Amino acid sequence: xxxxxxxxxxxxTSGTCVAAHAAQxxxxxxxxxxxxxxxxxxxxxxxxxxxFSDSPAARRIDAGNNAEARKxxxxxxxxxxxAVLSIKNNDMAGADKQLNEATWLIGKARxxxxxxxxxxxxxxxxxxxxxxxxxxxxxxxxRQLQRARPQPPGVDANDALLAKVAQLVDGAKGHxxxxxxxxxxxxxxxxxxxxxxxxGRVLGSKTIEYAQRFETLAxxxxxxxxxxxxxxxxxxxxxxxxxxxxxxxxxxxxxxxxNRGLREQAQRHAAAKDHRSALTALRGGTAQLQSALAxxxxxxxxxxxxx
Numbered sequence: 109x110x111x112x113x114x115x116x117x118x119x120x121t122s123g124t125c126v127a128a129h130a131a132q133x134x135x136x137x138x139x140x141x142x143x144x145x146x147x148x149x150x151x152x153x154x155x156x157x158x159x160f161s162d163s164p165a166a167r168r169i170d171a172g173n174n175a176e177a178r179k180x181x182x183x184x185x186x187x188x189x190x191a192v193l194s195i196k197n198n199d200m201a202g203a204d205k206q207l208n209e210a211t212w213l214i215g216k217a218r219x220x221x222x223x224x225x226x227x228x229x230x231x232x233x234x235x236x237x238x239x240x241x242x243x244x245x246x247x248x249x250x251r252q253l254q255r256a257r258p259q260p261p262g263v264d265a266n267d268a269l270l271a272k273v274a275q276l277v278d279g280a281k282g283h284x285x286x287x288x289x290x291x292x293x294x295x296x297x298x299x300x301x302x303x304x305x306x307x308g309r310v311l312g313s314k315t316i317e318y319a320q321r322f323e324t325l326a327x328x329x330x331x332x333x334x335x336x337x338x339x340x341x342x343x344x345x346x347x348x349x350x351x352x353x354x355x356x357x358x359x360x361x362x363x364x365x366x367n368r369g370l371r372e373q374a375q376r377h378a379a380a381k382d383h384r385s386a387l388t389a390l391r392g393g394t395a396q397l398q399s400a401l402a403x404x405x406x407x408x409x410x411x412x413x414x415x
Contacts, residue, residue: 144204152207156188169221177220184213231289238296241345245303246273248338252310269306273299301349304342304406311335325383332390339397350405363400367393
């Protein structure tokens with residue numbers, strides 16, 4: 109009986125020790141290994157060999173002065189050499205791991221030393237996009253400026269902001285024609301920001317006397333609808349130009365969604381010829397857009413709250 113109790117105690121103690129070691133990670137259940145074909149591994153190795161020996165990217169990195177990129181490339185080459193040894197030793201899993209690591213390291217190095225031709229194409233595309241954006245903003249600014257400060261037909265407003273923008277755009281075009289696309293984009297970015305600020309200021313101007321300007325509520329509604337759309341057009345440009353954080357972007361989107369609902373409500377009122385209610389809803393939407401611009405980083409004058 110005594111021996112039986114001793115055996116039971118020994119069994120319990122042994123089980124407890126095994127469980128404790130397992131909890132501490134000392135006893136591991138072997139994980140299933142994924143077999144990698146020799147053919148696939150050798151194809152990866154051959155590809156990387158070509159990258160190292162005859163790749164414009166590798167030559168560009170090796171000849172460049174980016175120390176971090178060259179470090180990544182050297183590490184990738186070391187991983188490749190280790191993979192070749194693993195293949196000779198018939199360790200396909202080890203070789204595959206080394207080759208994958210080498211591929212990742214080459215990718216990191218290429219990011220640090222991008223292809224000048226590809227980068228130039230990106231700058232050219234950006235230039236065309238910004239030129240269109242500036243022109244669109246300029247037209248919108250002129251339209252709103254004409255409402256705030258009416259000019260006779262055929263007479264342009266003598267506006268310092270427009271003169272500055274014209275100078276920046278001319279400079280940008282000159283840079284682009286000379287191949288200095290980066291400088292051109294910097295000039296266009298300044299023109300874009302100048303117009304955003306100016307347009308926001310004009311849209312929020314308190315100088316418009318509604319009683320004198322609009323004979324009917326329908327006319328006033330049409331003006332406010334255009335004003336709302338101008339604010340809405342500004343928001344994606346402001347988000348792209350000021351690049352706020354993720355929370356600010358989400359906040360701006362919430363304001364945009366609120367405006368969309370109020371604008372649709374205003375359009376329903378207008379369709380029913382209830383322009384007074386339409387104006388109330390639409391101005392509420394415009395206030396949401398002003399808040400969205402503030403979230404994006406562009407401060408504009410806020411409309412006075414209705415009394």
